[in-house]
Amino acid sequence: MNAWEKGFLDGLRPQEPLTVDAWSDKYRILSSRGAAEPGKYRTDRAPFMREPMRELSTDSSIQRVVLMFAAQLGKSETMLNWVAYCIDYAPAPMLLIQPSLSMAQRLSKQRLEPMLQETPRLADKIPPARSRDSGNSQYAKIFPGGFLAIGGSNSAASLRSMPARYIGLDEISAYPGDVDGEGDPVALAEKRASTFTKRKIFLTSTPTIKGSCRIEAEYEESDQRKFYCGCPICGFYQVLMFEQLRFDSKKLDKVEYECISCKERFDETAKTTMLRKGEWRATKPENAGITAGFWLNGLASPMGWLSWFEICDEFLKAKQNPALMRTWVNTRKAETFSYEYQEKLNAEALMDTRSDYLPGTIPEPVVCLCMGVDVQGGMGSATSRLEVSTWGYSPDPSGIAENMYLIDHNIIYGDPNQGEVWTGLDVLLNAEYEHPSGAKMKISGCAVDSGGLATSSVYEWCMRRRNKGVIAIKGSSRSGGPIIGKGSRVDINYSGRVRKKSGVVYLLNTEDIKDRIFSKIKGSGKIFFHSETTSEYFKELTGEYRTQKTNSKGYPVSTYEKKPNQAVEKLDCCVYSYSAYQLLTKTAPKGKFFDIYAKKLLNPTNSSDKKTLNSKHASSKQANFVNQW
Numbered sequence: 001m002n003a004w005e006k007g008f009l010d011g012l013r014p015q016e017p018l019t020v021d022a023w024s025d026k027y028r029i030l031s032s033r034g035a036a037e038p039g040k041y042r043t044d045r046a047p048f049m050r051e052p053m054r055e056l057s058t059d060s061s062i063q064r065v066v067l068m069f070a071a072q073l074g075k076s077e078t079m080l081n082w083v084a085y086c087i088d089y090a091p092a093p094m095l096l097i098q099p100s101l102s103m104a105q106r107l108s109k110q111r112l113e114p115m116l117q118e119t120p121r122l123a124d125k126i127p128p129a130r131s132r133d134s135g136n137s138q139y140a141k142i143f144p145g146g147f148l149a150i151g152g153s154n155s156a157a158s159l160r161s162m163p164a165r166y167i168g169l170d171e172i173s174a175y176p177g178d179v180d181g182e183g184d185p186v187a188l189a190e191k192r193a194s195t196f197t198k199r200k201i202f203l204t205s206t207p208t209i210k211g212s213c214r215i216e217a218e219y220e221e222s223d224q225r226k227f228y229c230g231c232p233i234c235g236f237y238q239v240l241m242f243e244q245l246r247f248d249s250k251k252l253d254k255v256e257y258e259c260i261s262c263k264e265r266f267d268e269t270a271k272t273t274m275l276r277k278g279e280w281r282a283t284k285p286e287n288a289g290i291t292a293g294f295w296l297n298g299l300a301s302p303m304g305w306l307s308w309f310e311i312c313d314e315f316l317k318a319k320q321n322p323a324l325m326r327t328w329v330n331t332r333k334a335e336t337f338s339y340e341y342q343e344k345l346n347a348e349a350l351m352d353t354r355s356d357y358l359p360g361t362i363p364e365p366v367v368c369l370c371m372g373v374d375v376q377g378g379m380g381s382a383t384s385r386l387e388v389s390t391w392g393y394s395p396d397p398s399g400i401a402e403n404m405y406l407i408d409h410n411i412i413y414g415d416p417n418q419g420e421v422w423t424g425l426d427v428l429l430n431a432e433y434e435h436p437s438g439a440k441m442k443i444s445g446c447a448v449d450s451g452g453l454a455t456s457s458v459y460e461w462c463m464r465r466r467n468k469g470v471i472a473i474k475g476s477s478r479s480g481g482p483i484i485g486k487g488s489r490v491d492i493n494y495s496g497r498v499r500k501k502s503g504v505v506y507l508l509n510t511e512d513i514k515d516r517i518f519s520k521i522k523g524s525g526k527i528f529f530h531s532e533t534t535s536e537y538f539k540e541l542t543g544e545y546r547t548q549k550t551n552s553k554g555y556p557v558s559t560y561e562k563k564p565n566q567a568v569e570k571l572d573c574c575v576y577s578y579s580a581y582q583l584l585t586k587t588a589p590k591g592k593f594f595d596i597y598a599k600k601l602l603n604p605t606n607s608s609d610k611k612t613l614n615s616k617h618a619s620s621k622q623a624n625f626v627n628q629w
């Protein structure tokens, strides 16, 4: 038979029925450029992926497949298997969405392109992304019978492109609540498939915050399948849960699993067989129909990927640093993280946590001081004032996070649009403190709120003191970005004269900073208060809590809200001080921050002057401000 005849006969032969997993086992090659284990793909390596892949296959009547998975379980490889299967076996228009355009670009370059080139079944269907007219760019791949468009959830243009029969939505819990004012990105994308009767929507993500997590909401509406594995000793089928791991939290040497039925213990080597014999069971069968939901935590990660030992080790580290706990709960337990505990923060209980050091004195671990200034009133308000907190910072013994020490809090009354309060603030800024080593300490950083009614005065004062680490900041409730943004140039309008772009303002991610501060307060041992801290101070510091609200598009979002009738200036000052500290650590050479500051303290330039604090308090009186706490 010549080649032409063979080709002709191949064309006539009915297509063998294939599922995504069978196609992948037969044809998929994992590229050495993108995969940890290059070579032929084997579903047996991660057997829990077989059923989701079957539901993604053309012969399943399921329209929506939801994966609420821990990290490192092979979600994105499964997404790629499905893409490859559709291109080769069931071609149709396809849309693949990543949280952002830059992530889409990375996926295309690092994972998709190698797969297309190195899987022989696909290589001749899509030419390499070199030539302009090949129909193959980073964001679009044309193949016989269809195309693949790749976009970001942060771009409405990506989401309202042409109709598509297959929609892949990756890491949906990281999508914005609203995109370019056009609404929910998941709903926008899904609309693309509404005209196709045999559509498939594939949604994946690790979870995020309880109450505002998309993947959890999707999973809850599904038939809620969980992966059951048989105990190697008694055979009882159960979902592997972190709570059943047994280990010594003081000295982590071995990790075992305790069966919930026979209470016998076994080690991780049993996992390979358990996973192979494991099965998905719907825990909400009454929801069965259109959406198949799969939930899996990190304990099911195949041998050689993520071990039980690593999960426990990470857990013990996260316990030391509550800020890490959220990530651990999301990416290992595959559970949403709840902020409920913050509502339990009780100001009265905090009174018992006060330390012995006096206000205005420096505890020994402190290596740097940063001030946070909240600007209140203006325009003739009787309660106009500056509130000023000075916080000390020290390295955490475990090296994970810094400790904070409240040094003092001052209030300077007066109109922030007049000069006097700023003269008072200069006194505080220039004050010298004495470290127990005898070294003199000055304020290293200072952040002033520019969001009130005295914006130009704030800009002006800060601009002239840039060399003292003084910055103007503005709070932003958008979480997810950096703690403190890059500074942006602003005009200063002072006494009627406008100087173009002569000031700089830094945008703060106040939500994430508050998360960190509240984690410290809850975690204890990370934040310290001097002996005279009042209950009023603690009330203001804990005057906000995280809660869920519905945004204008009807989507739940998690945000901070004030307790009723509660002032929160002390919390704001703490947030601002922390931002000034963060900017210092960012601008210091990487990893060198505490070295630089600690060295300064060990080599004091003038250790004979023991009167620094007294002189500071003397000038306080002249400047007419009240040292309240």
Ligand SMILES: [Zn+2]
Binding pocket: 231, 232, 233, 234, 235, 236, 259, 260, 261, 262, 263, 264
């Ligand atoms: Zn058992």
